[in-house]
Amino acid sequence: MIVKTLTKALTDNAVGRRDRPDLGHRCAVRLSCWRPWGGKRYRLAVLALFCMLLLAGCVMPQTMPAQSDQGTQSDQDAKVEAIQTRVAEERAQQASDREEAMAPGPTAEQLELLAKLRPQGEAPELLNEVWLNSEPLKLADLRGNVVLVEFWTYG
Amino acid sequence: MREWHEKYADDGFVIIGVHTPEFRHERDVKNVENSLLRLNIDFAVAIDNDWKTWRSYNNRYWPAMYFIDKAGQIRYLKIGEGQYAYSESVIQALLAEPYTAN
Numbered sequence: 001m002i003v004k005t006l007t008k009a010l011t012d013n014a015v016g017r018r019d020r021p022d023l024g025h026r027c028a029v030r031l032s033c034w035r036p037w038g039g040k041r042y043r044l045a046v047l048a049l050f051c052m053l054l055l056a057g058c059v060m061p062q063t064m065p066a067q068s069d070q071g072t073q074s075d076q077d078a079k080v081e082a083i084q085t086r087v088a089e090e091r092a093q094q095a096s097d098r099e100e101a102m103a104p105g106p107t108a109e110q111l112e113l114l115a116k117l118r119p120q121g122e123a124p125e126l127l128n129e130v131w132l133n134s135e136p137l138k139l140a141d142l143r144g145n146v147v148l149v150e151f152w153t154y155g
Numbered sequence: 156m157r158e159w160h161e162k163y164a165d166d167g168f169v170i171i172g173v174h175t176p177e178f179r180h181e182r183d184v185k186n187v188e189n190s191l192l193r194l195n196i197d198f199a200v201a202i203d204n205d206w207k208t209w210r211s212y213n214n215r216y217w218p219a220m221y222f223i224d225k226a227g228q229i230r231y232l233k234i235g236e237g238q239y240a241y242s243e244s245v246i247q248a249l250l251a252e253p254y255t256a257n
Contacts, residue, residue: 119228154190
């Protein structure tokens with residue numbers, strides 16, 4: 001009953017009947033046949049209802065797409081997959097960044113120092129058979145490593 | 156030295172201590188072993204009791220450090236103690252130097 005009356009009132013408004021400017025008043029008049037309270041309170045109630053309908057109209061379009069987003073399982077799977085792919089890509093990028101940081105190549109200062117450190121001839125091979133802390137080592141097997149040979153005595 | 160070993164071993168840095176004795180009691184490998192324990196040294200140590208490696212290096216001093224690059228060339232010789240910061244920068248530079256095996 002109320003809905004019907006409201007719809008009529010709204011339609012009246014939509015087609016542009018300007019003889020009654022106040023929509024709340026028009027609703028109140030149309031509903032006056034069965035109003036249980038005083039006219040003023042009733043008009044307020046109708047206005048409040050109208051405002052709520054407006055508010056609902058504003059909120060609904062925002063919530064609806066969110067609900068439809070959660071829609072199908074395959075949509076969700078696709079999203080999860082996309083996120084996983086992105087995470088994997090980022091991890092790979094980080095790993096390669098780390099590798100670059102580990103082997104950055106000489107800095108300008110190091111290049112200057114290296115230029116000063118002229119090769120003084122091939123290091124003679126180690127000729128010892130008795131070793132501590134290690135199997136016997138040969139320099140020939142250590143190419144690619146930087147080696148520090150220190151002659152020392154514990155005494 | 157021990158510090159360098161811990162710091163750069165993973166980057167391809169190898170320390171080799173060549174123990175060349177000066178006095179008779181230093182020839183005892185047991186004594187050398189004990190001193191390694193005492194000094195907490197865990198890098199490789201060659202026992203050069205017959206002075207073979209000492210002679211092949213034509214070395215004359217204790218301590219003497221030979222810094223050898225990735226291609227096996229001696230690049231820097233440090234005799235005596237001190238200048239550790241410079242020596243460490245030499246290690247870092249040699250480690251950063253590109254190397255292609257032939």
